[in-house]
Amino acid sequence: MSAELPNPSDASDSKPLFSVADPRVLRTLDASLNRAAEGLRVVEDYARFIRDDALLTEQLKRLRHGLAELGRVFPWQDRLALRETASDVGVSISTLSETCRASAEEVCIASLERSQQALRSLEEFAKTVDGAPSAGFERLRYETYQIAKAIAAGQRGSDRLASARLYVILDGSGSLADFSALVTSLCQAGVGVVQLREKGLCDRALVCFARAMVTAAADFPTLTIVNDRPDLAVLAGADGVHVGQEELSVHDARAIVGPQRLIGVSTHNVEQLKQAVKSGADYVGLGPTFPSKTKRFESFAGLDFLREAAVTTSLPAYAIGGITEENLADVLATGAQRIAVSAAVTGSAEPAEAARRLLKQLAVR
Ligand SMILES: Cc1ncc(COP(=O)(O)OP(=O)(O)O)c(N)n1
Ligand SMILES: Cc1ncsc1CCOP(=O)(O)O
Numbered sequence: 001m002s003a004e005l006p007n008p009s010d011a012s013d014s015k016p017l018f019s020v021a022d023p024r025v026l027r028t029l030d031a032s033l034n035r036a037a038e039g040l041r042v043v044e045d046y047a048r049f050i051r052d053d054a055l056l057t058e059q060l061k062r063l064r065h066g067l068a069e070l071g072r073v074f075p076w077q078d079r080l081a082l083r084e085t086a087s088d089v090g091v092s093i094s095t096l097s098e099t100c101r102a103s104a105e106e107v108c109i110a111s112l113e114r115s116q117q118a119l120r121s122l123e124e125f126a127k128t129v130d131g132a133p134s135a136g137f138e139r140l141r142y143e144t145y146q147i148a149k150a151i152a153a154g155q156r157g158s159d160r161l162a163s164a165r166l167y168v169i170l171d172g173s174g175s176l177a178d179f180s181a182l183v184t185s186l187c188q189a190g191v192g193v194v195q196l197r198e199k200g201l202c203d204r205a206l207v208c209f210a211r212a213m214v215t216a217a218a219d220f221p222t223l224t225i226v227n228d229r230p231d232l233a234v235l236a237g238a239d240g241v242h243v244g245q246e247e248l249s250v251h252d253a254r255a256i257v258g259p260q261r262l263i264g265v266s267t268h269n270v271e272q273l274k275q276a277v278k279s280g281a282d283y284v285g286l287g288p289t290f291p292s293k294t295k296r297f298e299s300f301a302g303l304d305f306l307r308e309a310a311v312t313t314s315l316p317a318y319a320i321g322g323i324t325e326e327n328l329a330d331v332l333a334t335g336a337q338r339i340a341v342s343a344a345v346t347g348s349a350e351p352a353e354a355a356r357r358l359l360k361q362l363a364v365r
């Protein structure tokens, strides 16, 4: 076990120090502080180097520092004096699963679980020391659950949307037959995601369109999303739902769509983006970027938001709003790699050809 002790020069004089009467308890606290910190560092490395995710990295770093801060109340000299690695009965016990990991994701999950267990141990044993910050360890443990959710969602989104750079939003204003034919032609063109976004139909008609979309896309890798309505996404057997800032939260939508379906969230600024990541969104929409022929807006997040988002999260993120073949180069220059469009495709005399041209532009990056 490495010596993850706080730097003595960092020790804050203002913090009360607890001398732990029972040396066995102090040994336990010391070991758990180290285990939790080591585990969190591994997860932080995963967020930073494997996922390249600034937001998760920052959250984990804050968590690790919060842990070090809590640990400082146990005098480091006492902790060090009690360390007996050579005679620790647990040191040589390791299970086969600890020596072999199938992937970086598995390393991350195992480390996160290790940290959670260590935090639980800290929480419980700190209760035996009068005034020690048991509740603080409990709070950190809950934060790790939220991080685990964000990591898992990011993984689900990144895996399933890995090659989906073009996302096309369709309405249900025409006939069901035309709609099905359009979905099929877009799937054939290689569109990654199609979304049914229709505000003017009754539920009974809407679910017919949603089912038609799912049926038409069934033989293709194209994913199907229903806008606003998790209930209809489930009924139709779609791959997911997209919710805005005023629709159901990710938490509530997840209760309806279950663990496997994708949940996308519209975001208009960095705060909303951070919140969407935290809440366990599988992907985000970023916008509106430009004035749109499909929806009216009073204000625009613009290209600046795309620039900020590109260095904030590794979650699949779709720039949306007025994106066309003409302005796509400006969008891509922000670092954005994915777009969601409606008019640029559906407003074309040959939607599938328009989609192919957009895909070609997107593939250059
Ligand atoms: C991919 C994608 N991004 C954003 C939106 C917009 O959702 P929302 O803000 O809820 O607005 P409406 O589309 O419901 O009017 C979207 N639908 N898809
Ligand atoms: C639903 C929605 N939300 C933000 S922009 C937009 C419409 C996207 O359509 P278009 O690509 O035609 O602007």
Ligand SMILES: [Mg+2]
Residues within 6 Å of the ligand: 227, 228, 242, 243, 244, 247
């Ligand atoms: Mg909506």
